[in-house]
Amino acid sequence: MPARREVIESVLTDAGWPSPAWLETTEQDPGAAQARQAIKNGAELVFACGGDGTVRSCIEGLAGTGIALAILPAGTGNLLATNLGVPLDTAAGVRLATAGGRHRIDIGEVEGRAFAVMAGVGFDAALLGDASSTLKARIGAPAYVLSALRHLRDRPMSLQIRIDQEPTRKRQARTVVIGNVGRLQGGVDLLPDASPDNGQFDVAILAPRSLGHWVALAWGVVLRHRRVQHREVLRGSRITVTSDRDQPRQLDGDIIDPGRSLTVDVRPGALEVCVPLPNGGSDPSARTRSPAGD
Incomplete structure (x- = not known):
């Protein structure tokens, strides 16, 4: 320092x-x-x-x-x-x-907490929460891969998803990621059309049911295909995800208390950034x- x-x-x-x-x-x-x-x-x-x-x-x-x-x-x-x-x-x-x-970007708000990258429910929050701090300090991002492997067979979620005033959607999924931006570690674009200044967040619903599905999903994302198996993408300015049971939750990699629901409100242009x-x-x-x- x-x-x-x-x-x-x-x-x-x-x-x-x-x-x-x-x-x-x-x-x-x-x-x-x-x-x-x-x-x-x-x-x-x-x-x-x-x-x-x-x-x-x-x-x-x-x-x-x-x-x-x-x-x-x-x-x-x-x-x-x-x-x-x-x-x-x-x-x-x-x-x-x-x-x-300088550029003004949107931020998301969840229960009074702000975030600017991604919020998640389910698998992604579980792998972030279980990644060893010691291992992250030693090997960096690969620590998340090791954590992910432990959660590949976790039980799917039964979800209700509400986007703005649209009808509620019912889904079976492993994780839901709500993103202001789309790029993950290693340059992988989970949400290739996400924009930090359009007043809306993109919502990725990932629903693989087997190891083969995970491979197909990952391969499609890495190759930046517009249509990826087992990934559905929505968009809105107020997103509510409700599960049938408590789920791990995260905001920009910070783990927050588990809960049955996650509601994201978008605040357009709320942050000026260099x-x-x-x-x-x-x-x-x-x-x-x-x-x-x-």
Whole structure:
């Protein structure tokens, strides 16, 4: 962390920006409280340095405020950064923020919690919850594969799915993923048409019933086929998924309490985020902004 701080402060100085204030996250306060404090302190830009969990928490503190978020990826999962074209290198991420590219994206809200990547019920939440922290630290993303193998034969869910004012759909499925963006680890597009700024989230209903179905589903997703066996995709701005029993649930990789239902409300354009400028240009007015680090 000291080396990363030196890089961040050096790049900001080279860009003519003031030194940032540093607000450390904790297990109890992973980002939301720090983001709100940064705003109270007068910050005009908040850097979130961490994985999707840290970024998600910071979004809770920033959503609807007009204060921009700059992502500095530093975790096992960096899916929001990847989907938005934010570089994984710290220095490059800081330079991107100082260049001045800003874009408003949608966020989802579940029981007062915000998320910007994906929410899930069933298989995907189970594998995320069971992935060993020690193994993730040692081998990274493959730890999720090992966890997934343990859940391939879990019992399917009996679901009712309501999209906006459409009639309720009844489905048997292994997992439901509700995404603001579509790309997973390794560049795999689970939701190839998902867009973070269209005011709607895409909903993937995955319903494999055997190992062969899982293989067909995975192969179709990897090859980016428009029609993939055992995957149904819907879209809406308010999505409610109700199961016949309690299910594991997750928001941007953070496990929340199990429950029989998950309701996602989309908040269009609620978050301003630093993104690459078209053609690598720069915005001279960016030098006037004051950063705060989380």
